[in-house]
Amino acid sequence: MPFGRWARRAGRRAGVAAAGAAAAVCPIAAPLSSAAPKCPDIEVVFARGTDEPAGIGNVGKAFVDTLRPMVKGSTVDTYAVQYPASWDFMKAAAGATDMSKRIQATAARCPKTKIVMGGYSQGAAVVDVVATSPVAGLGYSAPLPAAVVPRVASVVVFGNPSARLGQPLTRMSPDFGARTADLCNTNDPICSLGQDWNAHITYPKSGLIKLAAQWVTRHVQPPPAPAARR
Structure with a gap:
């Protein structure tokens, strides 16, 4: 074989080998996945009541389950407020x-997410x-800035201790x-x-859950467009 042809063929082989070695040392990077957060249309931030199971509790779950079909077409996420919900009521400040x-x-x-703030019993006191x-004060260390206040579209509380003192949240805030x-x-x-302790633990069976979901729906959904004039 003439030297020139042999040299060209050898050069091609060397180039292929070099490329393979380079690929082994420097593998092609996979495309980066998007790190953008997934934002729901509505987020319910809910504080459970005393001794309720971890999460948003039975009352919170009943409320969210009732709300979801009322806001068809909107995604609804929940956040369970992290606090003990124990008989040490001073820990409500942590919540x-x-x-x-x-x-x-x-x-x-x-x-663009519409925020709903809610709580039951001691969780209602957290909302208060x-x-x-x-x-800040008395263990509460992160007050809402004034600029964030309008982002809370609606508030619902069940069995609020302050209401017994004649200070419901509708009046206090x-x-x-x-x-x-x-x-x-x-x-x-x-x-x-009242004196009916059973009434405090039967909110999921009461009509108040539906009433709360209807209230929130009115605040998180845009008002209907006005009818066109004829």
Whole structure:
């Protein structure tokens, strides 16, 4: 074989070998996946009641399960407020801090998400702190900035201890009062002067869950477009 042809063939083989070695040393990087957050249309930030199971609790679950079919076409996510929900009621401040931090994080990360703040029993007291305390104190360390307040589309509380003292959240909070449904089951001794303790644990069976879901639906869905004039 003439030297020139042999040299060209050898050069091609060397080039292929070099390319293979380079690929082994420097593998082709896979395309990076998008790191954009997934933002729901609605996020329910809910604080469970005393001794309820971890998560959003039985009352919170009943509320969200009722809300979802009412807001057809909208995605609904939940966030369970992290706090003990124990008989040490001073720990409610820790729940308020966690709730406020979550609302602030969601507002920053998901500018189009409508936030719903909710709680049951001791969890309602957690909501009270967030909704009425513009400054830190007594274990509450993350007040909602004024700029974030409008991002909370609606508030629902069940069995709110403050209501028993004649201070429902609708009256206590100038910022959130008009957006709040403060609901008390008939004769519930936690939120009224009643004496029926069974009333405090039967919210999922009461009509108040549906009433709360209807209230929130009105606040998170855009109003219907006006009819065209003829």
